[in-house]
Amino acid sequence: MVSALPPLADYAARLGDDSLVLGQRLGEWCGHAPAIEVDLSLSNVALDLIGQATHFLGLAGAIEGAGRDADKLAFHRDVMDFSNCLLVEQPNGDFAQTIARQFLFSHYQALLFEQMAQVKDERFAAIAAKALKEVNYHATLASDWVVRLGDGTDESKARMIAGLDWMWRFTDELFAMDDVDAAAIAAGAGVDKAALRADWDARVDAVLAEATLARPAARRAIVGGRVGRHSEHLGHLLSEMQFLQRAYPGASW
């Protein structure tokens, strides 16, 4: 189903949903990471992402103009109205799988926000400019771990390869363009994501080389997140995240 939001609001919601769903996933690690320092860094990234989600979903609601705020969008939409990319909803798996997801996504998000910080629509530009500082740190953090795990022990290398292998099929979707992107560009808010691909490839390849890892083989892309066609994982994530709002309708927290 196509999202019920008008195109520019949908564009903001896609950005917000990416950050929200990934932040939610990282929150699952809290208290369970391989070392205290890692626990703190993952929570830190989660916190940044929840902040971004709050801004972008708030903007989506404001553009829609139907009285929905960020919480209403986060906690009262079902799977078919969520428009995050499939990559961010993938399960944490082991630490290498979590790092693979973060690495691939944060480099995309960094390139996206570099461009978005320059767009004419100041609302989008301001959120992107603020988030860019955070996201550059996320990309560095994840890249450092890809290198450590890739060029660590035999076991860590095998796990890093498996993690990248799990995530790789969802990377093409990051750069796919559709009518919503075109409308956002026309409105002075959007970024040509297809044009980010070459820089993303270069950044990812440089880190993989340092990590002594081969680039995963190209494969058939799995897409659909932007128009509400998700993996089975998202429904479970939402049922957990939305539980209180659904169980106590109308309550304020």
Next chain:
Amino acid sequence: MYTTDLSGKGKAETAAAEDPAMLATFEARVAADEFIEPKDWMPEAYRKTLIRQISQHAHSEIVGMLPEGNWITRAPNLRRKAILLAKVQDEGGHGLYLYCAAETLGVSRDEMTEALLSGKAKYSTIFNYPTLTWADIGAIGWLVDGAAIMNQVPLQRTSYGPYARAMVRICKEESFHQRQGYEIMMHLAAGTEAQKRMAQDALNRWWWPSLMMFGPPDDKSPNTEQSLRWRIKRDTNDELRQKFVDITVPQAEAIGLTVPDPALKWNEERGAYDFGDVDWEEFYAVVRGEGAVAKERMQARQKAWEDGAWVREAARVHAEKKAVGNRQLAVGAR
């Protein structure tokens, strides 16, 4: 988050075997409220007591991430989710400074972790109770962090410098945690009937365990006297417990919640609340590891540690490779 010594009865450390002149100088410095620093001479019993207390405190921060972490993915809105993430992250940070403070006494973080995971080291009994509803997140901030502050504010003047300094920063953050917890409770207590019920139920379940956080009554606390003399502690367990009750009861009343103690009564003469007996049998059972979710807590820590072993090993091996590479570069550059 917790600082009361949980070592068994009769195990109080003594300074009997120390050089009397060194001991006298040390005790004079402590009595003059000077800080003892890592390089200074200290009695072995002082060092051991501190290691035990600081590491218990650190373990409590780390295990304490679990009951609250249990609600991060279910926080009711984005603001609450961000606050809770930041709070639990603070607790992890506290654990980290405290492990560092303990390391200045000659014990490694790995040794302390090993002691926790083997069950040899204790952590606060409070974290062996489950977080069942969102109101428990409010109750933990309000009561558990509130009790922790009561314990920790005096420790900013504890005699061991690194511990005292860690406590200054920790207390600032705990004070924010306490306020956010109370704010959650205030909001629930002013909410729907279902939310009020949730808030009252959380208070009912967390009240007595919170009073237990101050440790056994003074006449059953084997280390109190020595620890007070060495200014590792600055107040007795019962003094702190009374202070907590006196401050917290009006806070409950202010938001329309009832403290679950029929014996609770203002005593005009003492200028303090009289309150009922804590169930010490339950406390000692929880100390022994028989708390409702003690097994789950230990299992979660053990799983995190075991599942993370390959990650820590990879980081170590990679750092070694880098160090060798750097040395080779340095040789090549000559």
